[in-house]
Amino acid sequence: MNSRDITIMDIAAIHALIEGDMKLVDALILRRLQSDVVLINQVGHYIVNSGGKRLRPMIVLLAARALGYQGRDHIDIAAIIEFIHTATLLHDDVVDGSDKRRNRDTANSVWGNATSVLVGDFLYSRAFEMMVDVNMMRVMEILSHATNRIAEGEVLQLLNCNDADIDEQKYFEVILRKTATLFEAGAQLGAVLCGAGAEQEKALAAYGRHLGIAFQIIDDALDYSSSDKEIGKNIGDDLAEGKPTLPVLRAMQVGTVVQQQALRDAIEQGGRDRIDVVMNAIESTDAIEYTSRLAKEEAEKAKAVLEQLPPSIYRDALAAVANFAVQRRS
Numbered sequence: 001m002n003s004r005d006i007t008i009m010d011i012a013a014i015h016a017l018i019e020g021d022m023k024l025v026d027a028l029i030l031r032r033l034q035s036d037v038v039l040i041n042q043v044g045h046y047i048v049n050s051g052g053k054r055l056r057p058m059i060v061l062l063a064a065r066a067l068g069y070q071g072r073d074h075i076d077i078a079a080i081i082e083f084i085h086t087a088t089l090l091h092d093d094v095v096d097g098s099d100k101r102r103n104r105d106t107a108n109s110v111w112g113n114a115t116s117v118l119v120g121d122f123l124y125s126r127a128f129e130m131m132v133d134v135n136m137m138r139v140m141e142i143l144s145h146a147t148n149r150i151a152e153g154e155v156l157q158l159l160n161c162n163d164a165d166i167d168e169q170k171y172f173e174v175i176l177r178k179t180a181t182l183f184e185a186g187a188q189l190g191a192v193l194c195g196a197g198a199e200q201e202k203a204l205a206a207y208g209r210h211l212g213i214a215f216q217i218i219d220d221a222l223d224y225s226s227s228d229k230e231i232g233k234n235i236g237d238d239l240a241e242g243k244p245t246l247p248v249l250r251a252m253q254v255g256t257v258v259q260q261q262a263l264r265d266a267i268e269q270g271g272r273d274r275i276d277v278v279m280n281a282i283e284s285t286d287a288i289e290y291t292s293r294l295a296k297e298e299a300e301k302a303k304a305v306l307e308q309l310p311p312s313i314y315r316d317a318l319a320a321v322a323n324f325a326v327q328r329r330s
Contacts, residue, residue, distance in 0.1 A: 043116070069194045083130070146185035188201055203305045247291050
């Protein structure tokens with residue numbers, strides 16, 4: 001059995017491990033999606049039931065269980081995290097002009113941009129209502145800070161679009177805020193619910209942060225190394241939007257002068273006109289291997305900090321999630 005088979009088996013075991021908790025999370029999500037405004041119900045159910053991995057709520061559940069949590073608030077926190085994530089997807093697709101996600105039409109392509117933005121706002125506000133229900137100021141503090149950081153990341157990414165002079169430091173600053181922040185908050189809240197000490201809370205926050213970075217790096221690699229069907233969106237979407245992601249940055253760094261200029265033009269002008277040239281530059285350099293290596297380094301960092309948690313099947317599951325994040329194909 002190769003490492004990918006082991007990872008698939010581990011993920012299946014993780015789902016079985018927290019099956020009861022996830023059923024409660026899914027039921028709560030559906031219940032709190034309800035509104036007397038029919039369109040909100042339609043859009044909300046469409047995006048929530050669109051085949052997402054539920055990775056972020058999974059992290060909340062596993063982190064809490066890894067520290068022996070026996071209460072019920074982890075269900076609420078997991079649902080809140082998923083609502084925030086879903087709201088960001090609705091807003092992202094409008095900003096990016098995306099028409100495809102997870103092999104389905106995006107909500108904005110079905111109902112329009114205005115509806116997607118407003119339903120995203122509803123999900124954000126519903127998430128904050130649920131935070132109030134949990135009635136823990138520390139939860140409010142972490143999640144309000146996280147949503148603010150995510151918005152900052154979105155704006156930074158917007159500023160970086162069509163800028164061929166972006167370096168890796170600026171790239172990592174975007175994904176740290178835009179993607180890793182919610183993973184970090186979810187893992188950290190697992191510790192907060194347990195009343196864990198500062199060191200364990202810090203360790204779980206670091207786990208989530210490194211995991212989130214690894215997850216996004218692989219996402220960016222998949223944009224140039226998987227089929228449309230595998231990743232559930234159009235190959236080269238990032239390039240079409242003028243986003244200078246890590247594979248392109250690396251190809252610009254090590255490619256020929258001709259390739260560097262072609263990549264610069266592609267970033268600055270966007271669109272798909274140069275996708276063949278870009279793909280050739282990426283495939284003829286170590287761009288994908290380099291990107292994958294950095295993602296694996298982040299995953300290893302995530303697993304390393306788990307040593308500060310007591311041994312348990314839930315800790316093992318958190319480590320398996322880190323493996324899955326960098327070995328997946330979609």
